[in-house]
Amino acid sequence: xxxxxxxxxxxxxxxxxxxxxxxxxxxxxxxxxxxxxxxxxxxxxxxxxxxxxxxxxxxxxxxxxxxxxxxxxxxxxxxxxxxxxxxxxxxxxxxxxxxxxxxxxxxxxxxxxxxxxxxxxxxxxxxxxxxxxxxxxxxxxxxxxxxxxxxxxxxxxxxxxxxxxxxxxxxxxxxxxxxxxxxxxxxxxxxxxxxxxxxxxxxxxxxxxxxxxxxxxxxxxxxxxxxxxxxxxxxxxxxxxxxxxxxxxxxxxxxxxxxxxxxxxxxxxxxxxxxxxxxxxxxxxxxxxxxxxxxxxxxxxxxxxxxxxxxxxxxxxxxxxxxxxxxxxxxxxxxxxxxxxxxxxxxxxxxxxxxxxxxxxxxxxx
Amino acid sequence: xxxxxxxxxxxxxxxxxxxxxxxxxxxxxxxxxxxxxxxxxxxxxxxxxxxxxxxxxxxxxxxxxxxxxxxxxxxxxxxxxxxxxxxxxxxxxxxxxxxxxxxxxxxxxxxxxxxxxxxxxxxxxxxxxxxxxxxxxxxxxxxxxxxxxxxxxxxxxxxxxxxxxxxxxxxxxxxxxxxxxxxxxxxxxxxxxxxxxxxxxxxxxxxxxxxxxxxxxxxxxxxxxxxxxxxxxxxxxxxxxxxxxxxxxxxx
Numbered sequence: 001x002x003x004x005x006x007x008x009x010x011x012x013x014x015x016x017x018x019x020x021x022x023x024x025x026x027x028x029x030x031x032x033x034x035x036x037x038x039x040x041x042x043x044x045x046x047x048x049x050x051x052x053x054x055x056x057x058x059x060x061x062x063x064x065x066x067x068x069x070x071x072x073x074x075x076x077x078x079x080x081x082x083x084x085x086x087x088x089x090x091x092x093x094x095x096x097x098x099x100x101x102x103x104x105x106x107x108x109x110x111x112x113x114x115x116x117x118x119x120x121x122x123x124x125x126x127x128x129x130x131x132x133x134x135x136x137x138x139x140x141x142x143x144x145x146x147x148x149x150x151x152x153x154x155x156x157x158x159x160x161x162x163x164x165x166x167x168x169x170x171x172x173x174x175x176x177x178x179x180x181x182x183x184x185x186x187x188x189x190x191x192x193x194x195x196x197x198x199x200x201x202x203x204x205x206x207x208x209x210x211x212x213x214x215x216x217x218x219x220x221x222x223x224x225x226x227x228x229x230x231x232x233x234x235x236x237x238x239x240x241x242x243x244x245x246x247x248x249x250x251x252x253x254x255x256x257x258x259x260x261x262x263x264x265x266x267x268x269x270x271x272x273x274x275x276x277x278x279x280x281x282x283x284x285x286x287x288x289x290x291x292x293x294x295x296x297x298x299x300x301x302x303x304x305x306x307x308x309x310x311x312x313x314x315x316x317x318x319x320x321x322x323x324x325x326x327x328x329x330x331x332x333x334x335x336x337x338x339x340x341x342x343x344x345x346x347x348x349x350x351x352x353x354x355x356x357x358x359x360x361x362x363x364x365x366x
Numbered sequence: 367x368x369x370x371x372x373x374x375x376x377x378x379x380x381x382x383x384x385x386x387x388x389x390x391x392x393x394x395x396x397x398x399x400x401x402x403x404x405x406x407x408x409x410x411x412x413x414x415x416x417x418x419x420x421x422x423x424x425x426x427x428x429x430x431x432x433x434x435x436x437x438x439x440x441x442x443x444x445x446x447x448x449x450x451x452x453x454x455x456x457x458x459x460x461x462x463x464x465x466x467x468x469x470x471x472x473x474x475x476x477x478x479x480x481x482x483x484x485x486x487x488x489x490x491x492x493x494x495x496x497x498x499x500x501x502x503x504x505x506x507x508x509x510x511x512x513x514x515x516x517x518x519x520x521x522x523x524x525x526x527x528x529x530x531x532x533x534x535x536x537x538x539x540x541x542x543x544x545x546x547x548x549x550x551x552x553x554x555x556x557x558x559x560x561x562x563x564x565x566x567x568x569x570x571x572x573x574x575x576x577x578x579x580x581x582x583x584x585x586x587x588x589x590x591x592x593x594x595x596x597x598x599x600x601x602x603x604x605x606x607x608x609x610x611x612x613x614x615x616x617x618x
Contacts, residue, residue, distance in 0.1 A: 051520075054520070054524050055523075055524070056520045056523070056524070081523070081528075082520070082523040082524045083523045083524070083525075083526045083527055083528050084526075085524070086526075087524060088524070089521065089524045091517060091520075091521055095515070095517045095518055095520075095521045097518065097521075097522070097536060097540075098540070099539045099540055099542075108522065108525050108527070108535070109525035109526055112522075112525050112526030112527040112528075112531060113526045156525065157525075160525055160526055
């Protein structure tokens with residue numbers, strides 16, 4: 001990292017026309033040491049953004065600057081090809097070279113930067129050590145597990161000592177257990193990378209947990225920018241409310257009960273033990289004026305802290321005993337005569353609660 | 367099913383048996399070591415290898431462009447590349463003559479500028495064989511490139527590899543088996559080339575007479591020699607095909 005780039009980071013504002021109907025229009029600045037997530041559904045233009053930043057396609061207007069260097073400037077007809085950008089990319093599905101060993105994959109970048117074979121292999125060895133890949137040096141990518149392949153891809157990208165790190169869906173190729181492990185490890189590796197980092201993902205919880213700032217992208221346009229809380233609690237479009245607006249809590253599971261602070265939540269899975277992440281979609285929380293009949297086991301009384309209207313729906317915030325967002329129709333607001341401060345009963349079915357094992361010690365395990 | 371398969375196989379085997387039944391085993395050593403055969407064998411091997419080398423050098427970039435870029439008139443270009451597969455080689459040879467002969471469209475200015483005469487020369491043999499054989503390489507490699515995820519090349523370039531480096535370190539190794547299959551097909555077609563060669567390069571012993579041409583001549587004058595030369599070709603071709611069979615089948 002030069003001192004210039006550590007001050008400037010990434011500054012990008014550009015458009016790419018992929019078809020007559022679809023144009024990506026993206027503006028973002030990422031200071032060094034900060035992680036931004038580009039969160040959006042499939043077809044939103046995320047892959048196009050990766051390709052443009054990496055130099056695999058040219059922008060149609062605007063410019064991309066990294067560490068004070070101009071990577072692409074449509075106005076000045078300047079275009080730096082990918083091999084000169086120093087943008088490290090962890091590709092979706094990793095795209096490791098199948099004919100090369102793990103060590104050769106990681107040494108590929110240093111070798112391309114006119115480094116001799118010996119120093120390049122030493123550089124590779126260094127990164128294998130940092131990412132606990134030493135034992136796999138001679139393996140071929142086809143012989144790696146998903147989590148191992150992801151670490152090789154990360155090592156390969158970092159070994160060129162890039163000025164920008166791009167991670168395109170780095171966890172989506174992994175099974176659920178490995179994903180939780182890898183996410184923890186990734187957090188630590190990202191923290192050690194001094195430059196700007198851009199995480200591309202369709203998974204809100206991934207964005208919330210790994211990124212400092214989130215850019216939500218829909219149909220080629222950024223529809224909201226903010227940190228995890230701002231996105232979750234104040235979603236600005238129905239898509240964000242649907243996809244990103246889930247309640248995310250962490251607690252300790254034991255025999256079908258998750259302890260979150262002083263509150264216990266009943267879950268359907270009795271096999272999970274230890275730290276877990278919990279997602280509750282705001283629409284799966286039922287709201288009642290009086291204590292409801294029936295057998296919902298997660299039931300408590302609270303008061304409404306805030307009501308926000310969003311199209312034909314409304315989102316309510318409650319803070320006690322759990323900070324939760326609840327979504328109801330606008331009709332329900334009128335029918336139940338809901339207002340800020342109103343006392344209400346909330347119930348959540350155990351089967352509606354998403355639970356995923358979390359691993360505080362994941363880095364040590366992996 | 368099996369009966370038909372056996373009949374199908376016999377289509378390949380029976381002519382071979384016919385050839386073997388006429389081999390003059392007693393005089394074989396003498397026949398195949400004659401100047402005529404040695405000259406033709408050397409020319410055939412050198413020209414087919416040269417044609418394979420040129421086809422690779424030019425055919426791989428052509429295949430890359432066909433597989434990786436979009437342009438108008440691609441289907442016409444594809445048809446032009448395939449044409450030598452369909453065209454009678456004699457027609458190809460005649461076309462080469464009109465283009466590159468001493469009085470040809472390009473041949474005349476080329477001759478005036480450099481004194482180079484392609485027809486009826488060893489380079490003429492190479493050119494004629496390349497014309498006929500290169501499509502096999504282009505088609506095989508293009509197919510392989512289409513099946514190769516372009517993201518591998520993209521990943522290599524983000525890691526700092528320039529276009530030729532990507533080709534050498536990623537593209538070619540990854541399509542290796544198909545490339546080898548294409549090389550073998552191209553070489554085999556070049557080795558057996560007859561029509562375009564005799565039309566464009568003639569049939570001069572020691573200069574442009576390849577093994578197939580020598581067989582053709584010998585059939586008229588010395589049948590034993592024709593059989594002996596044919597046997598040499600069968601043995602060489604079978605040896606190459608069998609030696610490469612494993613990689614060959616895997617690629618296909």
